[in-house]
Amino acid sequence: MSSTFEIAEKAVRITCNMGANEAEAYVERRKVLEVFLERNDFKTVRVKWHVGIGVRAVYSKRVGFSYASSLTSSSVEEVCKASFKNAKLSPELKDWVSLPSPMPLPRVEGTFCNEIANLSEFQLVDLARRGYEAIFEADKRARCDDGKISAIIEETVIANSNGILVGEEGTAISGYIVCVASEAGKTSSFASSSGNARMLSQFKPEDIGREAALLAVRSLNPRKIGSFKGKVLLEWMPVTSIILPVIGFSVNADMVQRKSSLWTGKIGERVCSSNISIVDNGTIPGGMATSRFDGEGVARRITPIISNGVLENYIYDSYTAFKESKESTGNAGRASYASMPSISFSNVIFNEGLKSVDELVSEVDKGLLVGRFSGNVEPASGIFSGTVKQSVYIENGEVKFAVEEVMISGNVFQLLSGNVILGKPRRMLGGAHVPPILLEDVNVISKT
Amino acid sequence: MFQLSDVLSIMDEAFKRGVESDFTEIRFHRRRELSVIVRNGEVERVGEGFISGFCARSLVDGVWGFSSTTEISSDSVKSIIELSIKSAKALLGRSVRRVKLKDRKTFRDTYVTPMKKDPLNVNVEDMVRECLEVHKFVRSISPLITLDSINMGIVDDYHVYSSSDGSFIIQRIVRCSGGCSVTAREAGNIATGYESVGAQSGMEIFEETPLIGAAEIAAKRAVRLVNAKLPKGGYHTVVLDKDIVGLLAHEAVGHTAEADLVYSGSYLAGKIGVKIVSTLITLVDDGRFERGFGTMMYDDEGTPTQKTVIIDRGVCSGYLHSRETAYEMGFEPTGNARAWTFEYDPIIRMRNTYIEAGDHEFEELLEDVDYGYLLIGGRGGQADSTGEFMFGVQEAVEIKNGELGEHYRGVTISGNAFEVLGLVDAVGKDFTLRRGMCGKEQPNYVGMGGPSLRTKIIIGGRG
Known part of the structure; x- marks a missing residue:
């Protein structure tokens, strides 16, 4: 059988031989081992083998794409043919310059773990057991609705007609657990917790089970509160669901070039509170999004996004960078071989504040501590509104009780420009490294 | 090239060897996708591709195990059946529940989405042209429109189900759909409208419910709301x-x-x-x-x-x-x-x-x-x-x-x-x-x- 490198190079060669000016092949081999929990029990163990290839063909500034979950010679040829055909069908991208060229790649650490690569079904079941048992050790009122622990070993190779030929192997382990809690015939809302790591030694299934259980219990016996405008302390998960999408959209060079971003033309300007600093770092040791190269084979690097409230950089892939005669920031993300590259953060790291959640709570006269947000965020306008879950009412610096049927709304741009306090610790949720964040002047809306 | 007959004979073979489980089912699935995305009049994506593979699920002493592969061969099916049984055994002693399945009849049957225009030989160029026309129409509605994204997609699924108790079912399910997202902007205000069409159907759905109609709704909504206030909460x-x-x-x-x-x-x-x-x-x-x-x-x-x-x-x-x-x-x-x-x-x-x-x-x-x-x-x-x-x-x-x-x-x-x-x-x-x-x-x-x-x-x- 051909090596992954050979297959990628061959696909590039075939596509160019058909008449393409440029070609790129992205080849993936993956093994996933999963334990799935359902209805408070272990449901199944899954072993999945997956291979695939995605080919981009460029013809007279026209780009076509095709993919297949097969690396046989005939499938590879079919994919090359389809991508070239699709390129010819696509109208010209007048700003197209070229695919990227080879460059030195950084060394990265903590992205491959032999123990994960060699994990047996039995060992994975044992990790799931540790997460599962932690639920009941934390609180007997909680039980597991569903959950999953997945171990992945993956090889990725990218070749293009400009001479890029790069590959790497990586491992990851991730898990989530969803709990509900019951007391006196009443059931809480779903509460979930997740965790992930590139190295087995850093993966703590107990923490996932315990946190999911405690969050579910925290939302028991909710009470209604009145509407007000005031302080809202977002825990880690709602920071990633409310604030991150808006910043991600606003610094995406594609959105900037299309003038859809409200931060278009604002490099060097103050865009939010001086308490906020954010860096995109694709090379941090052990980061979930850490790799030597991005989805186009461009070197991952460190890009300051916001420093003390001042906008420093947008994030680019090759297409948007070459449009401005710049270098890509190595932010071409790729969900899998079946998707084309698109701009996204690698590891996005917020600065950490000085105070813990408890300390921040103690400074709030009246407000809400939000564990989960379930709602809509318009990344372009920054407007968000939605229901809060696992959230508790704060009065005179103390957590009082869980709330029910409460929504929050506001505008992320306005809130981040107001009085913002970042807390600690910072937690890693996928590629996002975020602290809890205290915001002022958030609308808290209730039925009563 | 994909040959359904190859898959059917692999699946036909699979249970002839017998399986060491209480119950095993094998599924083959091939999903062919074709999608066109036009953003602001630029074709962002003309893509097509497929995923295909087999999976096996086995019940051993009341515990499930599962395995899948993208490799299409008799050997790979044999190997995932074995892995599914091995996986189930890894949970024995851990899983509390002992699964039992409600009896059902076994079937040998075929179903195909009823359709007039099978998208099998669809002309992608026509889809690109239609998206570009919809884009032009959207922009003609108002100068306030700064962003529009028009997409069309076809998903063509083959499912083959075979079980150790004798069912053998082939289903081909075709879904055609499209969507339009339109953003209007004026003096720092932004509003977005979204509308979609689609059904389990052949390409005729795009004639019966044209994408341009959905685009009009989305575009007019975005323009109408750009300076609109929020309602009273x-x-x-x-x-x-x-x-x-x-x-x-x-x-x-x-x-x-x-x-x-x-x-x-x-x-x-x-x-x-x-x-x-x-x-x-x-x-x-x-x-x-x-x-x-x-x-x-x-x-x-x-x-x-x-x-x-x-x-x-x-x-x-x-x-x-x-x-x-x-x-x-x-x-x-x-x-x-x-x-x-x-x-x-x-x-x-x-x-x-x-x-x-x-x-x-x-x-x-x-x-x-x-x-x-x-x-x-x-x-x-x-x-x-x-x-x-x-x-x-x-x-x-x-x-x-x-x-x-x-x-x-x-x-x-x-x-x-x-x-x-x-x-x-x-x-x-x-x-x-x-x-x-x-x-x-x-x-x-x-x-x-x-x-x-x-x-x-x-x-x-x-x-």
């Missing part, structure tokens, strides 16, 4: 349009009828035979709704699908089951076990979930409202197993003394679905089933719909 009398009723039926009620969630103590647990909402409400999950996005003749356990009534005139009357939960709870399987691809084992999912139409004209729904809002256009949402939900709506129109007035920006609405459906005092004659996606450990295609109806709800607005 709070608890209001509302008329919910068909899309939002569909979301409510699916997200907030349907999930609570999924037997796995019933087991976890969802709102509907223990409520069979109990009146839970207004007698004006009948809510069903229908596996065979004509052209429904979630329609199929058999689920991914080989169980024939059916129309399952969840709420019959206000009374809870049934749950959605797999073979496993049907056995455990003493019901019949309803054909709701579905898997997203060959990389997933089937779990309980909805198919086409809707509230049945009532007898009011739309105007009659508005007539008796002194003050309230008409809420239009869904924008996604989530709900809890308690029935508590949160949905985005695209637009709110003020109702004063039965008349429609000012248009407001989209907001989020929330409440408890059973309370909201309990307060329904009028249900419209109008009805639409739309396409949708649902996420629950794995995604899946679903249909959701209903008529317009009148009730009370919390609107998240300017507070």
Whole structure:
């Protein structure tokens, strides 16, 4: 059988031989081992083998794409043919310059773990057991609705007609657990917790089970509160669901070039509170999004996004960078071989504040501590509104009780420009490294 | 090239060797996708591709194991059957529950989506041209439009199911869909409108419900709302349009009828035979709704699908089951076990979930409202197993003394679905089933719909 490198190079060669000016092949081999929990029990163990290839063909500034979950010679040829055909069908991208060229790649650490690569079904079941048992050790009122622990070993190779030929192997382990809690015939809302790591030694299934259980219990016996405008302390998960999408959209060079971003033309300007600093770092040791190269084979690097409230950089892939005669920031993300590259953060790291959640709570006269947000965020306008879950009412610096049927709304741009306090610790949720964040002047809306 | 006959002979062979499990099923799945995305008149993507593979699921002493592969060969099928059995054994002694499956008939059958224009040999160039035309049309509506994204897609699925007890079912399900997202901008204000078309159908759906019609709705909405204010937040009398009723039926009620969630103590647990909402409400999950996005003749356990009534005139009357939960709870399987691809084992999912139409004209729904809002256009949402939900709506129109007035920006609405459906005092004659996606450990295609109806709800607005 051909090596992954050979297959990628061959696909590039075939596509160019058909008449393409440029070609790129992205080849993936993956093994996933999963334990799935359902209805408070272990449901199944899954072993999945997956291979695939995605080919981009460029013809007279026209780009076509095709993919297949097969690396046989005939499938590879079919994919090359389809991508070239699709390129010819696509109208010209007048700003197209070229695919990227080879460059030195950084060394990265903590992205491959032999123990994960060699994990047996039995060992994975044992990790799931540790997460599962932690639920009941934390609180007997909680039980597991569903959950999953997945171990992945993956090889990725990218070749293009400009001479890029790069590959790497990586491992990851991730898990989530969803709990509900019951007391006196009443059931809480779903509460979930997740965790992930590139190295087995850093993966703590107990923490996932315990946190999911405690969050579910925290939302028991909710009470209604009145509407007000005031302080809202977002825990880690709602920071990633409310604030991150808006910043991600606003610094995406594609959105900037299309003038859809409200931060278009604002490099060097103050865009939010001086308490906020954010860096995109694709090379941090052990980061979930850490790799030597991005989805186009461009070197991952460190890009300051916001420093003390001042906008420093947008994030680019090759297409948007070459449009401005710049270098890509190595932010071409790729969900899998079946998707084309698109701009996204690698590891996005917020600065950490000085105070813990408890300390921040103690400074709030009246407000809400939000564990989960379930709602809509318009990344372009920054407007968000939605229901809060696992959230508790704060009065005179103390957590009082869980709330029910409460929504929050506001505008992320306005809130981040107001009085913002970042807390600690910072937690890693996928590629996002975020602290809890205290915001002022958030609308808290209730039925009563 | 893909040859279905190769797959069929591999699957035919598989059980001839015998299996060392109590029950094993093998599924083959090939999904061919074709998509065109045009953003601001630039073709962002003309893509096509496929994924295909086999999976095996085995039951050993009441414990499931699962394995999948993208390699299409007799050897790989043999190997995933062995791995599925090995995986099940890894859970023996850990899993408390001993799964038993409700008996069902075995079938040898074939189903193909009824269609007039098979997209097998579709001309991609025509799709690109149509998207570009829709883009031009959108831009002609207003100079305030700064961003538009038009997409068309075809998903062509082959499912082959074979079980150690003798079922052999081939299904080809074709889904065609399109969508338009339009953003208008003026003086720092931004508004977005979204509208979609699509069905389980051939390409004829794009003639019957043209994409340009959806684009017009999306574009006019974005322009109308760009300088619109947010409505007043709070608890209001509302008329919910068909899309939002569909979301409510699916997200907030349907999930609570999924037997796995019933087991976890969802709102509907223990409520069979109990009146839970207004007698004006009948809510069903229908596996065979004509052209429904979630329609199929058999689920991914080989169980024939059916129309399952969840709420019959206000009374809870049934749950959605797999073979496993049907056995455990003493019901019949309803054909709701579905898997997203060959990389997933089937779990309980909805198919086409809707509230049945009532007898009011739309105007009659508005007539008796002194003050309230008409809420239009869904924008996604989530709900809890308690029935508590949160949905985005695209637009709110003020109702004063039965008349429609000012248009407001989209907001989020929330409440408890059973309370909201309990307060329904009028249900419209109008009805639409739309396409949708649902996420629950794995995604899946679903249909959701209903008529317009009148009730009370919390609107998240300017507070």
